[in-house]
Each structure stands twice: as C-alpha cells, then as structure tokens.
Amino acid sequence: MTVAGVRFANPVIAASGTYGFGEDYNELYPINILGGISCKGLTLEPREGNTPPRIAETPAGMLNSVGLQNPGVDTFIEKHLPFMQKKGGVVIANFAGATIEDYVQTAEKLEQTDVSMLELNISCPNVKEGGAAWGVTAESAAKVTKAVRAVTKKPLMVKLTPNVSDITEIAKAVESEGADCVSLINTLLGMRIDIKTRRPILRNNVGGLSGAAVFPVAVRMVWQVANAVKIDVVGMGGIMNAEDAIEMMLAGAKAIQIGTVIISDPYAPLKIIGGIEHYMNVNDVKNLSEVIGKVEKWQ
Amino acid sequence: MYKCGAYPVIEKTAISAGIYSYEILCPDMAELAKPGQFVHIKIDGFTLRRPVSICEIDHKNGALRIVFEIRGQGTAKLTALNVGDNIDMIAPLGKGFTLPSEIHPNKRVVLVGGGIGVPPLLAIAKVMKESSTAILGFRSYDRIILAGDFKRADSHVITCTDDGSVGFRGAVTTPLAQELAKGDVVQVYACGPEPMLKAVIEECRRNSVACEVSLEERMGCGVGACVVCACKTESGVRRVCKDGPVFDGNEVIL
Numbered sequence: 001m002t003v004a005g006v007r008f009a010n011p012v013i014a015a016s017g018t019y020g021f022g023e024d025y026n027e028l029y030p031i032n033i034l035g036g037i038s039c040k041g042l043t044l045e046p047r048e049g050n051t052p053p054r055i056a057e058t059p060a061g062m063l064n065s066v067g068l069q070n071p072g073v074d075t076f077i078e079k080h081l082p083f084m085q086k087k088g089g090v091v092i093a094n095f096a097g098a099t100i101e102d103y104v105q106t107a108e109k110l111e112q113t114d115v116s117m118l119e120l121n122i123s124c125p126n127v128k129e130g131g132a133a134w135g136v137t138a139e140s141a142a143k144v145t146k147a148v149r150a151v152t153k154k155p156l157m158v159k160l161t162p163n164v165s166d167i168t169e170i171a172k173a174v175e176s177e178g179a180d181c182v183s184l185i186n187t188l189l190g191m192r193i194d195i196k197t198r199r200p201i202l203r204n205n206v207g208g209l210s211g212a213a214v215f216p217v218a219v220r221m222v223w224q225v226a227n228a229v230k231i232d233v234v235g236m237g238g239i240m241n242a243e244d245a246i247e248m249m250l251a252g253a254k255a256i257q258i259g260t261v262i263i264s265d266p267y268a269p270l271k272i273i274g275g276i277e278h279y280m281n282v283n284d285v286k287n288l289s290e291v292i293g294k295v296e297k298w299q
Numbered sequence: 300m301y302k303c304g305a306y307p308v309i310e311k312t313a314i315s316a317g318i319y320s321y322e323i324l325c326p327d328m329a330e331l332a333k334p335g336q337f338v339h340i341k342i343d344g345f346t347l348r349r350p351v352s353i354c355e356i357d358h359k360n361g362a363l364r365i366v367f368e369i370r371g372q373g374t375a376k377l378t379a380l381n382v383g384d385n386i387d388m389i390a391p392l393g394k395g396f397t398l399p400s401e402i403h404p405n406k407r408v409v410l411v412g413g414g415i416g417v418p419p420l421l422a423i424a425k426v427m428k429e430s431s432t433a434i435l436g437f438r439s440y441d442r443i444i445l446a447g448d449f450k451r452a453d454s455h456v457i458t459c460t461d462d463g464s465v466g467f468r469g470a471v472t473t474p475l476a477q478e479l480a481k482g483d484v485v486q487v488y489a490c491g492p493e494p495m496l497k498a499v500i501e502e503c504r505r506n507s508v509a510c511e512v513s514l515e516e517r518m519g520c521g522v523g524a525c526v527v528c529a530c531k532t533e534s535g536v537r538r539v540c541k542d543g544p545v546f547d548g549n550e551v552i553l
Contacts, residue, residue, distance in 0.1 A: 020524035024541065027300055027522070040526070048529075048536045053517040055527040057347045057373065064519065069526045069536060211346045263520045264346055266303050266389060 001288055003232050003255045004155040004180035006116050008035035008090050011288060012245070012273050015236050015259035016041050016094035016119060016159070017066065021080035025266060026087055034269050036090030038183075038257060039076065041121050042110075043095065044102045046072035056192045056201040061211025061238070062260060063190050065204035068096055068124055073106050077113055085114060094159065096121040100147045111152045118154050120145065120179075123161030123186035124208075135161040135186075138173035149178035157234065160184040160225075162214075167221050168228035181232035183257060184225060185218045211260040214238040219251045226252020226293055240268075242275020252293040301392055301522065302327050305385035309362060315444050317369040318415070319378050320354070321386070326361025328390045334422035335395030335488075335513055335545040338365060339521035341387035345373045350518050350540070352419035352490070353391065354445075363390065366418040366444065392521050393544050396423055396488050396511055402430050406485045409434060409478050410454070411471050411499050413491025417445050419513055423488055424454040432457065432478055436471040436491065440464035472498045479506040489513070493553055500548040510548030514539050 001008055009032075014022070016038040022031040031037065049069025056063045071079070073095065084091045093115040097103040103120070110118055122135035122144060134144045145158055158174040160167055162185035171182050187208025192201045200206070218237025226233045235253025239245050240261045248256050261268040276288075285291060302325075310322035328338070332353055339348040355364035369375045380386055396419075399406065410420040410433040417435050424431050433449040436459040443465060449456045457474045458466030467474055471491075478484055479502065489499040490513035503510035516539040519527035523541030530539050531552040537543065 018520070018525055020526070024520070024523040028303055049526065052527075052529050054529065055347065055517050055519050057345060060346065062346045062519075064525075064527060066526055069529065260346060263525060264341060264348065266520075266522065 001255070003234060004117065004157060006090055006155050008255060010035040010273050011249070011255040011276070012269055013038055013090070013092065013234070013255055013257045014262065014269065015257035016121065018259035018262050021076070022084050022088050023080070025262075028266055029270065031088045033273065034089050035255065036092055036116070037084060037088050038092040038094045038119050039080070039084065040070050041068050041094045041096045041124060042070050042073045042076050042106060043068055043097060044073060044106050046070065046075065051203040053201060053203055054207070056207070058190065058192060058209060058211070059213060061209055061213035062263070063192060063202060063207035063209055064187070065202045065207035067204065073109050077109065081113060081115065090116045092117045092119050092157070094119040094121050096124050100144055103144055104147050104151055107148045108151050111154060115154065117157055118148070118152060119157045119159050119183060120148055121159045121186075123159050132161055132163070135170060136164050138169045141170045142173040142177045145174040145177040145179050155180045157181045157183050159186055161186045162217060162221055162237070163189050168224050171225045171229050175229045175231050179231060181234060182225060182229065183234035183236060185214070185221050185237040188214055188217065210238065212238045212240050215240070215244060219247060222248060222253050223251040223295065239272070242272045242279060245272050245276055246279055246291060249288060249291045250293070250295040252295075254292055300331055301389055302331070303389045305387045308380055308382050308384050308386055311380070311382050314366065315442060318366065318444055319369075320364060320366045321380070322357075322362050322364045323386055323388075324360070324362050325388075325390070329356055329358060329361045329363050332356045332363060332391035333395035334398065334426065335419055336391040336393050337544060338363065338388045338390035339392055339518070340377060342373045342376050344376065347373070347519065348389070348521060349373050349377065350392075350521060352513065352544070354418035354421050355425060356422055368415045389521055393540055394542060396513070396545050398423065398426060399486060402427060404430055405483050406430065407432060407483050408486045408488065409475065409484050411475055411487060411489040411491070411495070412436065413471060413495040414438070414442065416489075416491030416495075416513070419490050420488060421445055421448055421452065424449050424452040428453040429455070431455070434459065434471045434474050434478070436460070436495065438462070470498065471495060472502050475499060475502050479503070479508055484508055486511070489548075497553050500553070503548055511545050512548050512551060513544045514546060514551070515544070
C-alpha cells in the first residue's frame, strides 16, 4: 500500500514520540516489522523538554507533557537516521518549530537526507514552540505548510491537532498549500489534579491526552477530514488493537499510527499487524482498499 | 537486552503494612538481570506500567524477587495476583549499580536505603556479603523491611528510625559519616527519598568516596523510547529508565 506515493509494507506506523528512533525496541524484535516509524519530533536545536513529572495515568489513557525533548535535527541526521534507515521500514521525520524560519531550516536539512517522508508537526500541545499555535487556525496552518512546501520535494504529511473547533478547515487549508497527506489526531489537551496536594500531577500543569479514551474522537475527526479532503489521511488516536485499526480505516484512514498502546505493550505493533491480516483472511478482504473509507453512514 | 512476557508468581508475602514481596519465575530475565535494574509491570485495566526495582536475583532457580509498596490504584491491584498467576513484565531494564571488580573484606561498600528505597540494595548485599554494611532508615519500628534478609546475606546492618523506636535515632547520614570515617569504604550505593540522596551524596563528597544513587521517576515505556522520565545531570538531561535509574552521585543534579 502507499501513502502520498510512498510504499509501506503494511499500514502500521509507530507514532512520533512513542518509539524514539526505533533503537530501544529493536532490542526486542526487528523494527522493520512495522510499516514505518515516525521519529521523535525534531527541532532545529536540541531541546531538554519540560520538568518532570511528565506523565500521568488517566481513565483508559494517559497524559504526557514531554515538551519535545530531542537531540536536534543535526544529531538526528548524524546519529539516529542511519540506524533507522538500516533497520527500519519507512522513515518519517516528524519536526516542529517555534517560527516559520525554524520549520523551514529544519525541513531544508531533512531535504538533504534519504528520509522518505516529512511529518510537519503543527500540533504539539506541550510547548509554546511546539507548533500547536500554528495548527489552530487555517491561516497559520496554511502559512507554515506553504513555507515548508517551498523547500522540500519530499512527500509532506501535516499532523493536525484536535484542539480546534473545526478540524476540516485546517485540513483543507494545508491541502490547498501542497500537503500530500494529513495525519490526525495529535493529543487532546488535558489535566489531572492530585486531590491530596492540590497540585496538578504534571509539572507542566497540562498535557496531551492519548490512549483508548480518545479513540472515538479520533475516529470522528478522521471520518470528517477524509470526507473533506482528497489527499490521503493517516489515522491515529487511541488505537489499541487490530479491530480499532480496521475501524479507523473504515472511517477513511489509509494507514494508521499507534503510540500509547506500545507504551503499554511493546509487542502491540506485531499484534495489530497480525490482527489486520487475520481480519482480511476471515472476511475475504483481498486489499485494504476494500476497507478504507468504506463506512456507510446512516442517512 | 531485555525481555517482555508473562511469568508466574511463585511466592507472595505481605512483609509489612502495604508492602508486598513477589518471587517470579523468569529464567531468561533472571539470567540477564543485574542489581539496580528494574522490572516494568503491566496491570490489568491500566495504561501505564509500574516500574519496580529488582530486590533479589536468584540465578540458581531463575527467579527475580520484587518488593513494592501500595502507592495508588495500580499497585493496589497488583497485590491481587497470587502464587501461580502470571505477571506481565518487561525486564531487566535500565542501568544498574556498578559493583567492585574484586570483593575484599578491607574494601567495604556501604548501602544506604530509606524506606521503600531499601529493596534494590539487597541484591548488592547478596553479592558483597560481609564486605557490605547496610544502613537502613525507616520512619519507625513497624515500617522496617528486609533487615533480616540483609543479615542473612552476611551484610552488617545498621538500622535507623526517625522516632528512635529501633536502632539509631535519626537520619542515615550520621552512621554513614561514622562508617566513612573508618577509611576502608570504597563505594556507597543509595536509594531512597530525594532529600536522603542529596545528604548521602554530600557526605560522600566530603569523604571523597564514590557514590551511586538509584532514582525514581514516573515512567512511560521504560525502555528509553518515550523520554518521559527525565533527570538533569552534569552532561545534560538523561532518561531515568535507560541511562539510569542508577546514576553517579557526582553526575546527577537533584
């Protein structure tokens, strides 16, 4: 199957931020089992991230506020990309920035590499510089997409935030400026408070909600976006098993990304890939195109 | 290198109020495990795994022992597991303690543990035996755990309680200073609350004795990928789960 013209061995991609650069999980199984890996969100300069605690349990999910801790795009290219290219499936470089110039300069550096696809992150909720500000209005999303599009010929995926009133407007805006596909949803902004200390559990006070709890929201948004744009849609948000993956595809996702489930179960990618194959066998599905976007809505 | 899977509990003991000990039969994990490493446990109904330090490594029987305290709903649920039930875990994880290359009675190591920070030190005592002195601090006599296990491992045990109900009254740093003054201590290992770790690092620095501390932080994946558990060191931000949980006392910034 292909997404934005890039061929994937299977539709399961590790979501940015949950799989690092693949090195840590390659100790457990060959990471090329996955269709692809979206690397930890990169910035122009290295970032130390937010002060811990950066994670909290929630009903059927978790909050995180890592704050884009990453070694910077140069170190990624030098130290981590060679490993991903040698050991992994499709390499997707996720990147974020504070300013248009940050985005453009990072994209220019990635353009010089053999990365297969860029994922423009305009949706990290945890830092001011994480791009979420760019992702909340159609105008700013269009502006940053246009600027990055101008410096890269690589397939460009734009990762959208659900923390907006109408996500289809943002999707249409980035499509009109040359995005080859969109991925959604990033985390939903959330908060938890310790009732004994009366302090937020996260040192950052707020963080991004992910996991099973967000799945129905993600399905709804993927469905809306898939019906609003012509470009490919990559669905993510709370996919915990192969059934969820199929549901996300029925909503319109051509491929899926998984994240939080890997934190719970490192073997989740294998289980989901195997489960999708099993579903295809049992239901006599020859090609996933028979599933993608095939939900029949009630009139 | 680490493994992931479900392994049977072969022994379960409630060793103190709200503190449980499990022995788990996991030969492939036990073979790889080193003192100071941890297991990352999946609990039914919870998204996040719970990291628990390895308390004992039984190479002969291929088992690991963990000792943990009920902290919240997740750890409370973990206590529902009984002998014969499977425990889903990833292990052994992290960088453990650096043990001396030679064990010599005139080159002693001191283990400093506070409360639920005591368990990972037992694995060192099992190796270092009479070359180790364990200074174990607790709130009061009824909170003491594992002191007998350290004695059975031939470690010299000094018990401290905040209220003086057993042993030395007060902080672990006073007996630590006395031990370090003897001049034959080559290494200190510590695990416990942050203020205790700070005081231990300071005492070791004053005496120019090497010190390693084991840290605790809320974790995500446990294997180094999600970079949720961060700590500051002299050489930048490090991952507690992968670059630690054991850090050089002179490196870590608490």
